[in-house]
Amino acid sequence: MALPTYATPLERVWYYTYRTLCAAIFLFLIAPILIVIPLSFNAEPYFTFTEKMLSFDPTGYSTRWYDLLLTFGMGKPDAVRDAAWWSDVWQNAAWVNAAKNSVIIGFFSTLLATFLGTLAALGLSRPEMPFRRVIMAILISPMIVPIIITATGLFFFYSATGLANTYLGIIMAHATLGIPFVIITVTATLVGFDKTLNQAAASLGANPTTTFFKITMPLILPGVISGALFAFVTSFDEVVVVLFVAAHDQQTIPRQMWNGIREQISPAILSVATILVIVSIALLTTVELLRRRSERLRGISPG
Amino acid sequence: MSDAATAPELLTTADGRPLKSALAHAQARNKRRAFYLVLPLLLFVVITFLIPIGQLLTKSVYNTGFYSWKDRDAGVSIPLMVELREWFDETPADAEPDEAAFAALVAGLVHARETKSIGQIGTRINYEVSGSRSMFTKSARKAKDLVPPYKEALLEVDEDWGDPELWGAMRNASKVVTLDFYLSALDRTRNADGDIVKVDEERAVYVLLFKRTLVMSALITFLTFLLGFPVAHLLATLPLRHSNLLMIFVLLPFWTSLLVRTTSWIVLLQSQGVVNDIWVSLGLISDESRLQMIYNQTGTIIAMTHILLPFMVLPLYSVMRPIDPSYVRAARSLGATSWTAFRRIYMPQTIPGIGAGGLLVFILAVGYYITPALVGGSTGQLISNLIAFHMQNSLNWSLAAALASLLLFAVLLLYWLYDRLIGIDNLKLG
Numbered sequence: 001m002a003l004p005t006y007a008t009p010l011e012r013v014w015y016y017t018y019r020t021l022c023a024a025i026f027l028f029l030i031a032p033i034l035i036v037i038p039l040s041f042n043a044e045p046y047f048t049f050t051e052k053m054l055s056f057d058p059t060g061y062s063t064r065w066y067d068l069l070l071t072f073g074m075g076k077p078d079a080v081r082d083a084a085w086w087s088d089v090w091q092n093a094a095w096v097n098a099a100k101n102s103v104i105i106g107f108f109s110t111l112l113a114t115f116l117g118t119l120a121a122l123g124l125s126r127p128e129m130p131f132r133r134v135i136m137a138i139l140i141s142p143m144i145v146p147i148i149i150t151a152t153g154l155f156f157f158y159s160a161t162g163l164a165n166t167y168l169g170i171i172m173a174h175a176t177l178g179i180p181f182v183i184i185t186v187t188a189t190l191v192g193f194d195k196t197l198n199q200a201a202a203s204l205g206a207n208p209t210t211t212f213f214k215i216t217m218p219l220i221l222p223g224v225i226s227g228a229l230f231a232f233v234t235s236f237d238e239v240v241v242v243l244f245v246a247a248h249d250q251q252t253i254p255r256q257m258w259n260g261i262r263e264q265i266s267p268a269i270l271s272v273a274t275i276l277v278i279v280s281i282a283l284l285t286t287v288e289l290l291r292r293r294s295e296r297l298r299g300i301s302p303g
Numbered sequence: 304m305s306d307a308a309t310a311p312e313l314l315t316t317a318d319g320r321p322l323k324s325a326l327a328h329a330q331a332r333n334k335r336r337a338f339y340l341v342l343p344l345l346l347f348v349v350i351t352f353l354i355p356i357g358q359l360l361t362k363s364v365y366n367t368g369f370y371s372w373k374d375r376d377a378g379v380s381i382p383l384m385v386e387l388r389e390w391f392d393e394t395p396a397d398a399e400p401d402e403a404a405f406a407a408l409v410a411g412l413v414h415a416r417e418t419k420s421i422g423q424i425g426t427r428i429n430y431e432v433s434g435s436r437s438m439f440t441k442s443a444r445k446a447k448d449l450v451p452p453y454k455e456a457l458l459e460v461d462e463d464w465g466d467p468e469l470w471g472a473m474r475n476a477s478k479v480v481t482l483d484f485y486l487s488a489l490d491r492t493r494n495a496d497g498d499i500v501k502v503d504e505e506r507a508v509y510v511l512l513f514k515r516t517l518v519m520s521a522l523i524t525f526l527t528f529l530l531g532f533p534v535a536h537l538l539a540t541l542p543l544r545h546s547n548l549l550m551i552f553v554l555l556p557f558w559t560s561l562l563v564r565t566t567s568w569i570v571l572l573q574s575q576g577v578v579n580d581i582w583v584s585l586g587l588i589s590d591e592s593r594l595q596m597i598y599n600q601t602g603t604i605i606a607m608t609h610i611l612l613p614f615m616v617l618p619l620y621s622v623m624r625p626i627d628p629s630y631v632r633a634a635r636s637l638g639a640t641s642w643t644a645f646r647r648i649y650m651p652q653t654i655p656g657i658g659a660g661g662l663l664v665f666i667l668a669v670g671y672y673i674t675p676a677l678v679g680g681s682t683g684q685l686i687s688n689l690i691a692f693h694m695q696n697s698l699n700w701s702l703a704a705a706l707a708s709l710l711l712f713a714v715l716l717l718y719w720l721y722d723r724l725i726g727i728d729n730l731k732l733g
Contacts, residue, residue: 022534025533029534039570116347119340119341128333129341130338136728142348145356145715146687146711147673148687152707153707154355155694156704157355157358175351187728237561240673258562261566261569265569269566273567276559276560277559284558
């Protein structure tokens with residue numbers, strides 16, 4: 001919406017005020033996320049820019065907090081950094097173990113959510129589907145119901161069934177939380193799906209299985225992958241259910257961060273935050289590329 | 304032959320079945336097939352979501368603290384306070400506890416000490432009458448050596464045993480199914496006569512917190528609207544090339560970990576943090592009077608507005624994008640000022656987006672837990688934080704369940720409204 005030539009002076013003033021306002025809001029959105037990156041390289045244990053950092057003095061910056069992520073919880077952090085040191089890191093470092101747990105839980109819950117969610121989305125987007133509205137509402141509800149309620153309910157249920165303190169319990173809970181995202185993204189892909197393609201395949205003699213894997217699957221794959229990424233992020237960022245149903249030694253990255261923020265916040269948290277920001281940039285890029293690919297496949301102009 | 308020519312022939316399929324029934328059969332089969340695809344997930348969600356929620360609801364009206372004790376080693380349930388419960392059943396609600404009642408109580412205490420269940424009993428009564436847990440454990444320790452008359456003997460141990468409020472609480476607790484936890488969750492209690500009354504001013508916290516949650520959520524929704532509307536409008540009116548680029552500013556926060564965003568706000572807003580530093584260096588405030596912007600209501604509001612802003616911008620954007628700019632141009636050409644054209648022509652077309660974004664943000668804000676817990680201090684806590692407190696610290700699980708159920712009803716009502724007005728099919732992510 002470029003400024004039209006017939007604009008009055010007042011409109012011109014408003015036009016630039018409006019742009020400035022929007023720029024300020026964009027700054028409000030993005031600044032809190034980017035600010036942690038430089039601060040995580042602080043040489044001092046402070047959360048603000050030191051004099052040295054502001055004057056770009058190299059001694060004001062360090063990677064000590066990233067180093068702490070590796071050494072914290074290790075048996076012999078001061079030993080020579082050889083193979084034994086690295087295996088000590090892999091075995092004992094608290095953040096590394098948390099990352100391992102997060103990845104394991106995230107991977108399996110994503111797999112479960114994506115498989116079940118995609119299957120259900122295929123059923124839900126068929127016109128013959130009975131009770132569509134109610135079932136859809138139930139399947140989306142884990143996203144809407146406050147997490148504290150879900151966690152409380154799971155705590156009661158898991159204590160009664162012996163699923164508390166198990167990986168299976170956490171994975172199932174995280175899969176449930178990720179399912180709405182898979183359903184939403186996959187159904188959105190299926191909305192523009194041309195059903196005559198399936199009929200064409202069938203008329204050429206393909207059985208339903210072949211049709212699904214050769215025709216449907218490649219077309220909805222971008223939506224499935226986006227949904228899977230959403231489900232993974234949901235699990236990777238989830239702390240409340242873990243706090244309620246996981247065993248004490250089942251640490252995950254968010255749980256470790258949660259403890260860190262509650263007890264005493266150290267710049268090590270900022271270095272984890274920086275890593276997570278980079279991960280989310282990578283994920284966002286992937287999803288964006290997938291979305292464009294999906295639009296191209298379905299013949300919607302990307303603009 | 305002539306018959307077939309005159310009578311209308313029934314249409315059949317190739318294998319000779321009537322067409323109508325064949326069609327119905329095929330449709331039913333298609334229905335079943337679609338349903339079978341959804342069934343595994345539906346069962347999964349029933350197990351991992353609906354049953355737990357059901358247990359939560361059960362817990363809010365069902366408490367066996369004063370009724371039975373689950374012996375984990377033997378795996379059996381032992382009934383507790385049997386004699387006393389019988390006495391409660393036989394007497395009217397306002398009966399004075401007599402010697403028989405005290406004898407039953409002492410028998411119950413002795414039994415509870417033997418089965419190591421006295422802690423559970425004391426805790427259950429402690430929910431209603433604070434300070435009674437220690438009284439139960441203390442008295443149970445001495446109960447075995449007490450001799451009749453039990454009334455005097457027990458009052459000797461602790462004179463609070465004569466408190467009618469305590470007896471009222473025990474009478475209430477002797478029923479397994481009770482709505483008392485909902486009463487507590489609404490700052491109500493039963494007095495000694497069994498009437499429902501408000502609790503003392505200083506103990507009334509829950510209604511206040513429910514109100515605070517609603518007011519703060521409404522405020523946050525309004526703030527996200529205030530900030531989200533101009534941004535969504537800009538994104539919707541720019542050419543796609545530019546708006547896709549600017550969209551990153553909205554989507555990156557959306558994809559970034561909630562804990563990271565909350566941490567960032569702690570870093571930015573704390574008294575030795577970046578924002579205060581900037582203001583001090585600009586000379587807006589002096590170094591001594593740094594603003595307290597975190598660990599209070601302000602911190603919760605700022606952080607939650609930031610975190611929920613994408614949920615407002617995205618629905619607004621998806622409604623604004625398809626709005627045809629020629630309507631506004633037509634209004635302008637007919638003599639409307641740009642403000643009138645915006646107010647009368649553009650704004651009404653964005654209402655579905657405002658509704659969708661507003662409801663979504665409000666629903667999410669009402670149940671927020673993590674951010675208030677980390678940046679809320681004592682004044683920025685919401686109802687979710689109190690549920691967590693009762694789950695983890697006070698261990699009054701039934702009260703936590705009652706509070707959670709009330710919150711759940713509120714959220715489900717809003718969810719139903721959302722589905723009615725906007726439809727969950729229209730929920731979009733990115």
